[in-house]
Amino acid sequence: MTxxxxxxxxxxxxxxxxxxxAAGELFARRGDAVQMDEIAERAGLGVGTxxxxxADKQALLAAIIGRRFEAMxxxxxxxxxxxxxxxxxxxxxxxxxxxxxxxxxxxxALLGPEEPSWNDIAAEKTDFSxxxxxxxxxxxxxxxxxxxxxxxxxxxxxxxxxxxxTGAGDWRRHLTLLLEGIRGPER
Amino acid sequence: MTxxxxxxxxxxxxxxxxxxxAAGELFARRGDAVQMDEIAERAGLGVGTxxxxxADKQALLAAIIGRRFEAMxxxxxxxxxxxxxxxxxxxxxxxxxxxxxxxxxxxxALLGPEEPSWNDIAAEKTDFSxxxxxxxxxxxxxxxxxxxxxxxxxxxxxxxxxxxxTGAGDWRRHLTLLLEGIRGPER
DNA sequence: CTCTAACGTGAACATGAACTCCGGTTCCGA
DNA sequence: TCGGAACCGGAGTTCATGTTCACGTTAGAG
Numbered sequence: 001m002t003x004x005x006x007x008x009x010x011x012x013x014x015x016x017x018x019x020x021x022a023a024g025e026l027f028a029r030r031g032d033a034v035q036m037d038e039i040a041e042r043a044g045l046g047v048g049t050x051x052x053x054x055a056d057k058q059a060l061l062a063a064i065i066g067r068r069f070e071a072m073x074x075x076x077x078x079x080x081x082x083x084x085x086x087x088x089x090x091x092x093x094x095x096x097x098x099x100x101x102x103x104x105x106x107x108x109a110l111l112g113p114e115e116p117s118w119n120d121i122a123a124e125k126t127d128f129s130x131x132x133x134x135x136x137x138x139x140x141x142x143x144x145x146x147x148x149x150x151x152x153x154x155x156x157x158x159x160x161x162x163x164x165x166t167g168a169g170d171w172r173r174h175l176t177l178l179l180e181g182i183r184g185p186e187r
Numbered sequence: 188m189t190x191x192x193x194x195x196x197x198x199x200x201x202x203x204x205x206x207x208x209a210a211g212e213l214f215a216r217r218g219d220a221v222q223m224d225e226i227a228e229r230a231g232l233g234v235g236t237x238x239x240x241x242a243d244k245q246a247l248l249a250a251i252i253g254r255r256f257e258a259m260x261x262x263x264x265x266x267x268x269x270x271x272x273x274x275x276x277x278x279x280x281x282x283x284x285x286x287x288x289x290x291x292x293x294x295x296a297l298l299g300p301e302e303p304s305w306n307d308i309a310a311e312k313t314d315f316s317x318x319x320x321x322x323x324x325x326x327x328x329x330x331x332x333x334x335x336x337x338x339x340x341x342x343x344x345x346x347x348x349x350x351x352x353t354g355a356g357d358w359r360r361h362l363t364l365l366l367e368g369i370r371g372p373e374r
Numbered sequence: 375c376t377c378t379a380a381c382g383t384g385a386a387c388a389t390g391a392a393c394t395c396c397g398g399t400t401c402c403g404a
Numbered sequence: 405t406c407g408g409a410a411c412c413g414g415a416g417t418t419c420a421t422g423t424t425c426a427c428g429t430t431a432g433a434g
Contacts, residue, residue, distance in 0.1 A: 008380090009432080011431065012382090015382080035421060037422090046382060052381070056422075145371050156357065157347075159351050160361055162350065163298060164346050169343060169346060178365055179368060182366060183366060184331050184333050197402090198401065198411070199401095223393080227413095233412060236411080236412055239412075376433105377434095379431095381431085383428080387425095388421100388423075389420100390419105395415100397412105
């Protein structure tokens with residue numbers, strides 16, 4: 001898809017990076033709500049420059065999200081190194097959620113309804129999913145996760161926790177309830 | 188707060204109702220995304236009429252949400268009738284979530300960050316919270332919910348489930364995991 | 375050093391959606 | 405039936421934001 005694109009001029013590459021940094025920080029803090037002018041100002045550039053590097057706001061957002069997903073994949077790979085399957089799972093889960101907490105744009109991309117514009121990210125997402133699947137399978141195999149636990153369930157609980165990251169919600173508490181169940185002793 | 192406001196003229200009352208119905212249905216289906224012109228058209232009225240009855244879009248939305256909350260409170264009261272504390276809790280939980288599933292505007296109001304504009308609803312919300320608190324306490328007292336379960340946790344798990352109502356998420360599955368915990372037999 | 379393709383700029387433009395306004399219409403008490 | 409206060413309508417206004425474009429600037433090959 002992406003044409004070979006011969007190397008950028010030095011100033012162009014520098015500015016592209018500046019845009020990515022500025023946008024990354026702002027999106028992380030306030031999600032989709034930040035506006036292009038703001039990003040440009042923060043990067044010390046004109047709006048026009050943003051549009052030279054990214055077709056539109058979606059594309060910029062997608063670039064940022066893609067970047068995060070790569071970091072996430074690396075994190076997942078590291079988690080998978082753990083010998084103990086449960087440790088691997090827990091590491092993955094908390095790593096994922098801590099990233100999500102630190103990045104509103106990331107949450108936004110994952111919580112919102114499926115948008116076709118995230119297609120650029122499909123590859124990175126697939127990588128991550130593959131590792132997640134392996135980790136989940138390991139934990140199930142060792143009897144540390146309930147037998148019918150699937151990779152989809154990871155998405156489920158993850159979305160649930162993220163929904164408790166805005167306002168007064170306490171996502172760690174939410175996870176505790178999930179891990180231990182909410183029922184009392186009497187059955 | 189609300190002034191006595193002498194009775195509306197017959198046509199005004201009729202139209203107000205039409206607006207509420209149209210807005211209710213549209214908000215329920217598509218949440219905050221519907222636009223005023225659409226609501227007006229659906230109600231068979233001009234936009235001006237909407238603004239005669241409601242100061243702005245927020246106010247209209249708040250009116251709708253308030254209405255839903257009253258229904259919710261009635262539902263909670265009914266759930267509290269059950270002798271079995273667990274049945275009461277489960278009835279409340281599923282009743283709440285089924286309403287949320289049927290109403291995007293309701294979800295929107297509960298999932299989004301706290302907005303000051305919901306203040307009109309504070310009363311209805313308080314009523315509902317009081318009943319929820321009683322039901323939770325009953326279930327905890329009977330040992331059917333873990334001892335440290337609080338009313339806040341109801342909000343937590345409820346938000347979690349609602350986050351799995353858009354797209355492919357399966358909120359019932361999410362609840363099952365919560366109720367039973369996600370761990371396997373090996374500890 | 376020179377020349378030019380690539381790049382940067384930001385005022386101007388395009389778009390969309392909330393909201394206003396006032397002439398025309400309707401209800402309803404007397 | 406009649407007068408006027410209350411109400412309705414919907415084209416037009418306003419505001420916010422994403423996006424473009426004509427022109428000035430600069431990197432970097434030759």
